[in-house]
Amino acid sequence: xxxxxxxxxxxxxxxxxxxxxxxxxxxxxxxxxxxxxxxxxxxxxxxxxxxxxxxxxxxxxxxxxxxxxxxxxxxxxxxxxxxxxxxxxxxxxxxxxxxxxxxxxxxxxxxxxxxxxxxxxxxxxxxxxxxxxxxxxxxxxxxxxxxxxxxxxxxxxxxxxxxxxxxxxxxxxxxxxxxxxxxxxxxxxxxxxxxxxxxxxxxxxxxxxxxxxxxxxxxxxxxxxxxxxxxxxxxxxxxxxxxxxxxxxxxxxxxxxxxxxxxxxxxxxxxxxxxxxxxxxxxxxxxxxxxxxxxxxxxxxxxxxxxxxxxxxxxxxxxxxxxxxxxxxxxxxxxxxxxxxxxxxxxxxxxxxxxxxxxxxxxxxxxxxxxxxxxxxxxxxxxxxxxxxxxxxxxxxxxxxxxxxxxxxxxxxxxxxxxxxxxxxxxxxxxxxxxxxxxxxxxxxxxxxxxxxxxxxxxxxxxxxxxxxxxxxxxxxxxxxxxxxxxxxxxxxxxxxxxxxxxxxxxxxxxxxxxxxxxxxxxxxxxxxxxxxxxxxxxxxxxxxxxxxxxxxxxxxxxxxxxxxxxxxxxxxxxxxxxxxxxxxxxxxxxxxxxxxxxxxxxxxxxxxxxxxxxxxxxx
Amino acid sequence: xxxxxxxxxxxxxxxxxxxxxxxxxxxxxxxxxxxxxxxxxxxxxxxxxxxxxxxxxxxxxxxxxxxxxxxxxxxxxxxxxxxxxxxxxxxxxxxxxxxxxxxxxxxxxxxxxxxxxxxxxxxxxxxxxxxxxxxxxxxxxxxxxxxxxxxxxxxxxxxxxxxxxxxxxxxxxxxxxxxxxxxxxxxxxxxxxxxxxxxxxxxxxxxxxxxxxxxxxxxxxxxxxxxxxxxxxxxxxxxxxxxxxxxxxxxxxxxxxxxxxxxxxxx
Numbered sequence: 001x002x003x004x005x006x007x008x009x010x011x012x013x014x015x016x017x018x019x020x021x022x023x024x025x026x027x028x029x030x031x032x033x034x035x036x037x038x039x040x041x042x043x044x045x046x047x048x049x050x051x052x053x054x055x056x057x058x059x060x061x062x063x064x065x066x067x068x069x070x071x072x073x074x075x076x077x078x079x080x081x082x083x084x085x086x087x088x089x090x091x092x093x094x095x096x097x098x099x100x101x102x103x104x105x106x107x108x109x110x111x112x113x114x115x116x117x118x119x120x121x122x123x124x125x126x127x128x129x130x131x132x133x134x135x136x137x138x139x140x141x142x143x144x145x146x147x148x149x150x151x152x153x154x155x156x157x158x159x160x161x162x163x164x165x166x167x168x169x170x171x172x173x174x175x176x177x178x179x180x181x182x183x184x185x186x187x188x189x190x191x192x193x194x195x196x197x198x199x200x201x202x203x204x205x206x207x208x209x210x211x212x213x214x215x216x217x218x219x220x221x222x223x224x225x226x227x228x229x230x231x232x233x234x235x236x237x238x239x240x241x242x243x244x245x246x247x248x249x250x251x252x253x254x255x256x257x258x259x260x261x262x263x264x265x266x267x268x269x270x271x272x273x274x275x276x277x278x279x280x281x282x283x284x285x286x287x288x289x290x291x292x293x294x295x296x297x298x299x300x301x302x303x304x305x306x307x308x309x310x311x312x313x314x315x316x317x318x319x320x321x322x323x324x325x326x327x328x329x330x331x332x333x334x335x336x337x338x339x340x341x342x343x344x345x346x347x348x349x350x351x352x353x354x355x356x357x358x359x360x361x362x363x364x365x366x367x368x369x370x371x372x373x374x375x376x377x378x379x380x381x382x383x384x385x386x387x388x389x390x391x392x393x394x395x396x397x398x399x400x401x402x403x404x405x406x407x408x409x410x411x412x413x414x415x416x417x418x419x420x421x422x423x424x425x426x427x428x429x430x431x432x433x434x435x436x437x438x439x440x441x442x443x444x445x446x447x448x449x450x451x452x453x454x455x456x457x458x459x460x461x462x463x464x465x466x467x468x469x470x471x472x473x474x475x476x477x478x479x480x481x482x483x484x485x486x487x488x489x490x491x492x493x494x495x496x497x498x499x500x501x502x503x504x505x506x507x508x509x510x511x512x513x514x515x516x517x518x519x520x521x522x523x524x525x526x527x528x529x530x531x532x533x534x535x536x537x538x539x540x541x542x543x544x545x546x547x548x549x550x551x552x553x554x555x556x557x558x559x560x561x562x563x564x565x566x567x568x569x570x571x572x573x574x575x576x577x578x579x580x581x582x583x584x585x586x587x588x589x590x591x592x593x594x595x596x597x598x599x600x601x602x603x604x605x606x607x608x609x610x611x612x613x614x615x616x617x618x619x620x
Numbered sequence: 621x622x623x624x625x626x627x628x629x630x631x632x633x634x635x636x637x638x639x640x641x642x643x644x645x646x647x648x649x650x651x652x653x654x655x656x657x658x659x660x661x662x663x664x665x666x667x668x669x670x671x672x673x674x675x676x677x678x679x680x681x682x683x684x685x686x687x688x689x690x691x692x693x694x695x696x697x698x699x700x701x702x703x704x705x706x707x708x709x710x711x712x713x714x715x716x717x718x719x720x721x722x723x724x725x726x727x728x729x730x731x732x733x734x735x736x737x738x739x740x741x742x743x744x745x746x747x748x749x750x751x752x753x754x755x756x757x758x759x760x761x762x763x764x765x766x767x768x769x770x771x772x773x774x775x776x777x778x779x780x781x782x783x784x785x786x787x788x789x790x791x792x793x794x795x796x797x798x799x800x801x802x803x804x805x806x807x808x809x810x811x812x813x814x815x816x817x818x819x820x821x822x823x824x825x826x827x828x829x830x831x832x833x834x835x836x837x838x839x840x841x842x843x844x845x846x847x848x849x850x851x852x853x854x855x856x857x858x859x860x861x862x863x864x865x866x867x868x869x870x871x872x873x874x875x876x877x878x879x880x881x882x883x884x885x886x887x
Contacts, residue, residue: 057832103830106830117837148630417801418795429791433822437815448796
């Protein structure tokens with residue numbers, strides 16, 4: 001007889017209690033049907049605000065037992081009714097890991113954190129010790145047993161949170177976007193642990209994620225959620241090629257799956273691929289099938305700015321330019337882009353010998369020299385702790401150099417207040433909740449312009465413009481704090497946009513956003529760049545940086561490792577590896593196909609398609 | 621250093637290993653003695669002793685410096701106001717307008733101000749060297765319900781975290797041209813409203829997520845929980861407690877019988 005699924009959700013409907021008096025909350029779940037078997041890893045994807053977190057909370061009983069609200073339908077976890085089984089009782093069977101490590105790691109040491117659950121279950125101390133040791137072994141954190149969780153990296157924190165759930169020996173593990181705020185290395189750490197749990201412990205795993213690359217590599221099944229229900233589910237190898245469905249739902253597919261669909265549509269390429277190795281094999285096979293017998297393979301095409309030995313030459317410490325090219329990067333293979341820009345171009349930022357220390361013994365920035373031209377579009381990448389945020393906080397005076405100086409539009413930041421610099425530098429923080437405080441969205445957006453001392457009419461005009469630009473009109477008179485995360489993120493950016501800063505700094509603007517929201521947001525940012533604003537974008541999302549930024553700066557251990565146009569930077573494999581980064585998958589694929597004559601600087605699916613098409617046309 | 625993380629600094633020193641109940645007794649006794657004395661020399665002696673203990677326990681100079689940075693403005697303000705505005709009991713060293721500056725007042729102002737620093741060092745020294753689990757165990761062993769002990773421990777755990785959030789929110793609002801430095805006290809206080817409201821919203825969100833996390837980890841599943849580590853009162857801990865009590869009683873006797881510590885300068 002087949003084993004019963006670990007999770008059965010049937011016709012689940014849910015509505016939160018009203019967040020505003022007299023205003024009935026919209027239903028969040030509108031008939032969710034889902035089953036997950038033991039030993040299965042299901043990835044749940046969908047736009048922000050469609051009820052993924054609510055569904056997770058329903059699986060461990062928090063919804064509706066702690067949240068209140070109106071619920072209908074059935075949720076059965078290992079045969080138990082999750083709507084009525086008390087949460088602490090259900091916790092024996094369902095472990096959950098939330099997105100924000102800060103609010104789920106509350107103990108002084110890793111060991112105490114992991115022991116907390118088993119202690120609550122009244123287990124004997126010997127058994128608690130065994131479970132703690134086992135759970136920490138599983139996530140590879142045993143050596144950090146006595147460290148405070150607050151001192152760990154983002155990836156390590158989430159591994160401890162997983163260990164804390166594991167120590168209760170659950171048969172079901174729920175993870176609500178555990179990797180949303182992590183750098184690439186942290187994300188990989190978490191996914192590897194999940195894979196191990198699925199393989200070695202036959203756990204039923206449900207993970208909410210906006211990361212299609214890792215989902216495609218690790219998950220057994222994907223479910224797309226939209227409008228409060230499951231719209232489609234299937235194996236990643238099937239669902240991720242459904243480009244119409246993917247666009248309809250508003251999620252992202254792995255970049256190589258997108259490429260596969262695009263090549264099929266454009267050139268009738270028969271083989272499908274989602275991973276680098278199979279993509280390379282598919283394209284080589286296509287190439288060979290088309291190729292007539294000839295004597296020599298095509299030599300690698302001359303990539304831009306290659307140094308000795310063919311290694312792309314770093315464009316170190318040159319001015320990061322803003323020559324005002326059109327914003328869209330679909331045509332991103334441009335061989336001359338590595339050239340430095342005119343020394344006469346006006347500067348937005350000049351950092352000279354910048355050293356900053358939070359701690360006298362631990363410099364966060366070590367001698368950074370940097371010039372950013374007016375109207376540049378700069379992406380800053382690097383691991384957590386590499387100095388990215390520390391660097392950009394110098395641009396609006398939130399941090400003052402320990403040594404060296406920073407000039408922003410000619411103003412020495414050591415001699416200007418943050419308020420004065422805010423006239424020319426807008427800074428959007430990573431967490432929108434650190435900004436939002438007003439009773440209405442309209443007031444929130446007006447706050448900055450009013451602080452600048454603008455007149456009432458001008459403030460009103462700026463607010464209306466920002467509301468229109470970010471499609472926030474319907475929410476103008478609602479409290480921003482009660483809006484969904486994606487909308488709060490938009491409000492936080494619109495509030496800075498309304499100040500019309502010449503230089504806009506965005507710290508992880510798309511973290512936690514779905515594909516559609518992220519694309520929409522980036523279109524606004526691109527439009528600002530096209531209007532002449534200088535953009536500085538800090539991000540862990542290489543595809544985002546490759547698709548939008550004109551220049552990329554790689555930070556590592558408080559120094560600039562390399563900088564230059566993305567076509568050049570993303571070819572510097574050794575340097576990227578040193579910073580624990582990797583180029584976008586299509587760029588990596590283009591580099592692997594270099595011997596066929598494929599230029600290595602393809603940054604987007606469209607650019608790759610175009611280059612591949614040209615290559616096919618030129619093929620003998 | 622901003623102590624954006626947590627107060628507890630892991631270590632294996634004698635102070636770290638001492639029973640948290642004995643340390644709590646020491647905090648109570650030391651605080652009582654400090655509050656009973658007005659003598660500058662005794663307070664300086666107490667400060668030196670606490671510094672010695674903290675350094676011996678491996679508490680870094682940065683952490684000690686942080687306590688000074690936090691308390692010094694209050695210490696300086698109290699010392700200054702007391703010294704300047706308290707009526708002089710003896711011939712003033714300096715007399716100008718309503719200000720009468722005497723050695724007595726200066727010493728008394730310094731003693732009262734430094735007493736605050738000493739009290740802060742005593743309490744924070746306890747928190748620097750006592751991990752959260754031991755703290756809860758200690759409070760539970762003294763008869764407090766577990767959930768109360770956990771609440772106290774978590775409040776202490778999140779205090780520095782929330783201070784970090786406050787700083788970030790303050791930066792985010794200043795980045796929107798909020799000026800916290802201009803105008804009179806009322807205007808400056810009003811300028812903090814955006815920060816306070818955002819802080820409140822953020823704290824409520826954290827509290828909600830925290831309550832979900834606690835429930836999800838089976839808090840309250842059973843009326844009585846168990847513990848990975850139990851408190852063991854070693855003979856050494858009993859000796860510590862006895863010594864602390866003896867010293868406190870000795871000082872109480874000296875204070876009552878001989879007025880030790882009653883005068884700001886004279887012993």
